[in-house]
Amino acid sequence: MTGSASELARRLGDQAEAVCREYLSNGHRSGNHWIVGDVCNTRGRSMHVRLEANTKGPAGKWVDEQSGEHGDLLDVIAHSCGLANFREVADEARRFLSMPRPQSPTSGGQRQPAAARGSPDAARRLFGMSQPIAGTLAERYLAGRGIRLAAHERTLRFHPGCYYRDLLTGETQNLPALIAAVTDRDGRITGLQRTWLAPDGNGKATLIDPRRSLGHLLGNAIWLGLDPGAEVPVMAAGEGFETMASLRTVMPTLPVAAATSANHLAGLSFPLGCRRLYIAADADAAGRHGIERLSRRAGKAGILALALRPQLGDFNDDLRYLGPAHLTAWLGDQLAAEDARRFLPSG
Known part of the structure; x- marks a missing residue:
């Protein structure tokens, strides 16, 4: 850890309970610990954050007894806010530390300055x-x-x-x-x-x-099953979240991306190592245009693009009205044989 990170972690530890109230709001204080489900702010009792320094170590250190994960309050900020690099984590920590010490929710403590409306920072705050x-x-x-x-x-x-x-x-x-x-x-x-x-x-x-x-949506997507930074040789992409979540429901190990619109689908950035891309078809003109543009970009990148077509309006309609078994069989006829064996449930 760099010196600046060590200093930020120490200062956060000095306000450990305030940090926990802000970023681990689903937990509670119990003795000298903040108790919560995990570092992503899930309800539960598995994770313990030390609130005051003692002979066992400095304030702000935490351990998840179920997963074995451990870390400091910078890790808490990174996971609870969905931040991927240290600069963003440090910026968020500095914003928090520039505030007067937050009080408990019932005592009228001050809150962080509002992020710019519609910005990535506002998105991370809301998340x-x-x-x-x-x-x-x-x-x-x-x-x-x-x-x-x-x-x-x-x-x-x-x-x-x-x-x-x-x-x-x-x-x-x-x-x-x-x-x-x-x-x-x-x-x-x-x-x-x-x-x-x-x-x-x-x-x-x-x-x-x-x-x-x-x-910022262009090039990005609602990803389900993506391991950040890992190679993704086979994936599926489409416009709507519920369409792609339906495919993920019957193929739970296939990484999928919902681009949120036809234009954003056309500009989707491909993950590392992608060789085969399944594109969930959409019947309207904008959807077809987005698929065609994405297919051309995939071809130029050396990626084989294949269309997946629903029987009804979209794959969520297929899932709801025809059922998962019928949808599974329908997809089995459209996937490459090796992908059908890998991603579709047997039988």
Whole structure:
């Protein structure tokens, strides 16, 4: 660790409880420790953060007894905010440390300065304030659409009261929302997509535009199953998150990317080592244009591009109305034989 990192970690340790209240808000204090599920702010009791220095070590050190992971409060900021490089982590730590010491939520402590609206920084802040989807309305919403994703899909979170502004009337309200991180190939959050939900999680909220994106999207995507920096020889890409999450539901080991729009799909950056790209087809003209442009770019990069076509409107319709077994069989006829054996469940 560099000297500047050591100094930042020490100063964060001096305010360990305040740091935990800000970045590990799903936990609580117990004696000399902050107790939480993990470094990504999941509810639970596995991770312990030392709040005051003692004979066992300095304040701010933590260990996850279940996973064996350990680190300091810079690691907490990096994971809870989805930051990939040290400069961003250090900038976020310095922003926090420039504030007066935060007090408990009931005592009216000051908050961090607002990030620029629509910026990647605003996206990272919102993602950091959200929680894992397990047991939330977001999980219920996805299940209602037939989408089942593994618990380790960390690009998805839930916010119980996400700000929404009607662009016509100017009226505002806070509604539950599914938060999907848009990242680059290295896993760095550059933007996100918000899907506002009905109060019971059964469908989207009754809004004119219940889904909006913010941040830097071009070249990036909502990635499911991407190991940042690793080679990805085979992948699938498409416009919509629910389309790609449906493919991921029946092919849980295949990395997939949802680009959020046809234009962004056309400009998607390819991961390292990509040799074969499956593109989820879209019936509208903009979708076809995006697929054609992406296919041409893939060809120039030496990547074989193959289309995957649904039977109904999109792959989420196929999953919901035809069922996962039918969708699996339908995809088996479109994948290369070696990919069908690798990614589709046997039988």
